[in-house]
Amino acid sequence: xxxxxxxxxxxxxxxxxxxxxxxxxxxxxxxxxxxxxxxxxxxxxxxxxxxxxxxxxxxxxxxxxxxxxxxxxxxxxxxxxxxxxxxxxxxxxxxxxxxxxxxxxxxxxxxxxxxxxxxxxxxxxxxxxxxxxxxxxxx
Amino acid sequence: xxxxxxxxxxxxxxxxxxxxxxxxxxxxxxxxxxxxxxxxxxxxxxxxxxxxxxxxxxxxxxxxxxxxxxxxxxxxxxxxxxxxxxxxxxxxxxxxxxxxxxxxxxxxxxxxxxxxxxxxxxxxxxxxxxxxxxxxxxx
DNA sequence: TTCTTGACTTGGACAACGTCCATCGTAGGA
DNA sequence: TCCTACGATGGACGTTGTCCAAGTCAAGAA
Numbered sequence: 001x002x003x004x005x006x007x008x009x010x011x012x013x014x015x016x017x018x019x020x021x022x023x024x025x026x027x028x029x030x031x032x033x034x035x036x037x038x039x040x041x042x043x044x045x046x047x048x049x050x051x052x053x054x055x056x057x058x059x060x061x062x063x064x065x066x067x068x069x070x071x072x073x074x075x076x077x078x079x080x081x082x083x084x085x086x087x088x089x090x091x092x093x094x095x096x097x098x099x100x101x102x103x104x105x106x107x108x109x110x111x112x113x114x115x116x117x118x119x120x121x122x123x124x125x126x127x128x129x130x131x132x133x134x135x136x137x138x139x
Numbered sequence: 140x141x142x143x144x145x146x147x148x149x150x151x152x153x154x155x156x157x158x159x160x161x162x163x164x165x166x167x168x169x170x171x172x173x174x175x176x177x178x179x180x181x182x183x184x185x186x187x188x189x190x191x192x193x194x195x196x197x198x199x200x201x202x203x204x205x206x207x208x209x210x211x212x213x214x215x216x217x218x219x220x221x222x223x224x225x226x227x228x229x230x231x232x233x234x235x236x237x238x239x240x241x242x243x244x245x246x247x248x249x250x251x252x253x254x255x256x257x258x259x260x261x262x263x264x265x266x267x268x269x270x271x272x273x274x275x276x277x278x
Numbered sequence: 279t280t281c282t283t284g285a286c287t288t289g290g291a292c293a294a295c296g297t298c299c300a301t302c303g304t305a306g307g308a
Numbered sequence: 309t310c311c312t313a314c315g316a317t318g319g320a321c322g323t324t325g326t327c328c329a330a331g332t333c334a335a336g337a338a
Contacts, residue, residue, distance in 0.1 A: 014305065016315065035296080050317045055296065057315095071213045074325080076295060090250075090258055099256055103249040110242040110249075111229075111267055117238055119229055121269035128250055130260035153334060155286065175324080189288045194325065213296080215324060 003027075004066060004081075011064065021046045022057040026067060026081040032098045034076040072098070072127070088125070092132035101128065142166075143205060143220075150203065160185045161196040165206060165220040171237045173215040211237070211266070227264070231271035240267065 004027050009015055025041045026033070033041070039054040058079055061067040068080040072091060082100055088107070090099045107124035131139070143166050148154055164180045165172070172180070178193040197218055200206040207219040211230060217237070226239045227246070246263035 014314065016305070018316065036294090048317085052297080052318070053316055071210055074210050074216050077213050090254075090256065090260065092258065093261075099258075101250060101254045101256070103254065104251055105249050107246065107249065107265060108267070110244050110246065111240060112243055115229075115240045115242065116267075116269075117229065117240070118272035118275075119231065119238075119267075119269045120275050121229065121267050122232075123268050125266045125268065126246060127264045128247070128255075128258075128260050129262050129264065130255075130258045133257035136257075136259050153285065155334070157287070173324090187288085191289075191326080192287055195286085 007066065008064070013060075013064075017046060018042075018049050018053050019057050021049065022054055023061070026061070026079060030082065032070060032078040032080050034078055036076065038079065070098075072096075088128065090128045090130070092135055093129050094131055094135035097132045097134075146205065147203070152199075152203075156185060157181075157188050157192050158196050160188065161193055162200070165200070165218060169221065171209060171217040171219050173217055175215065177218065209237070211235070227267065229267045229269070231274055232268050233270055233274035236271045236273075 004023050005015070005020065008019075008023065013019070021042045022038060024045075025038050035055055035058055036051075038058065039049070039051050042049050042054060058067065058069075062069045062079075066081075066083055068083045070078040070080055070089065072078065072089075073096075078098070080100070085100075085102075087100045087102050090101045091097070103126065107126050108121060111121065111124070143162050144154070144159065147158075147162065152158070160181045161177060163184075164177050174194055174197055175190075177197065178188070178190050181188050181193060197206065197208075201208045201218075205220075205222055207222045209217040209219055209228065211217065211228075212235075219239070221239055224239075224241075226241050229238045229240045230236070242265065246265050247260060250260065250263070
């Protein structure tokens with residue numbers, strides 16, 4: 001977490017109280033928050049922080065590669081602070097719970113060149129879907 | 140395309156001119172349209188069709204499994220009429236072009252049970268990302 | 279064919295999420 | 309300490325999608 005602040009400062013990121021709070025909120029809980037959830041938690045520490053500032057800061061963190069943006073369904077984007085470790089996501093089809101998972105092997109390997117249509121393919125984002133233990137039990 | 144209309148009728152779907160036009164628009168072009176694009180094309184054939192009707196109809200087609208809904212980035216959802224053939228998507232990181240692709244093997248196979256955390260995992264949605272030939276050339 | 283009825287459509291208000299912009303404030307170097 | 313360019317503010321605005329009450333119509337019954 002202060003790792004994150006260190007890295008940002010080293011990159012010449014101008015440090016403001018707002019940016020610090022947003023970074024701390026993200027690093028503090030290893031869940032996948034929406035922008036408004038980040039804003040709600042940030043407001044607890046810095047009451048007058050603006051929604052636009054949270055959006056701006058999240059966008060910058062994504063551009064810097066420090067945070068991964070997830071657009072799961074048609075709902076609000078979620079922000080994943082676990083950007084330093086390659087992983088995919090496992091999502092409950094019922095309640096929306098998200099877990100980080102690490103498949104074995106490279107997901108890109110299963111896409112033959114005949115199926116790449118001349119694209120320079122550089123990554124694969126995988127969303128595994130199913131029922132989480134809680135929702136499966138409730139059925 | 141009339142395949143689609145046949146299947147829908149066989150399932151007891153009440154056939155209206157609006158539903159017919161939406162289904163025809165989807166089946167007619169094998170691209171991935173947004174709801175508003177579907178509406179725009181539908182209006183050319185049936186000037187007074189309402190936006191809400193297009194949304195309703197698309198939602199029903201998705202529920203029936205005749206169309207796949209894609210939430211790529213944070214933008215509008217796209218609708219893929221190619222639901223009868225299992226496939227994944229290849230997306231240009233620059234221009235957003237989408238192609239259907241068929242990876243070899245089952246993407247679920249690479250997720251070990253120790254990484255499933257008790258979920259009953261039933262499917263994997265994969266988005267391969269990279270530059271399409273046109274965008275790669277323009278760089 | 280006409281009647282009947284419940285499913286479908288309409289259009290406009292509303293809501294969620296996100297962006298933009300003019301103005302104000304301040305971090306950090308001189 | 310002072311300057312100034314970069315960041316923050318907050319409210320208007322845009323896009324995408326949902327909801328609802330009232331009107332319309334497809335399709336089976338007679």
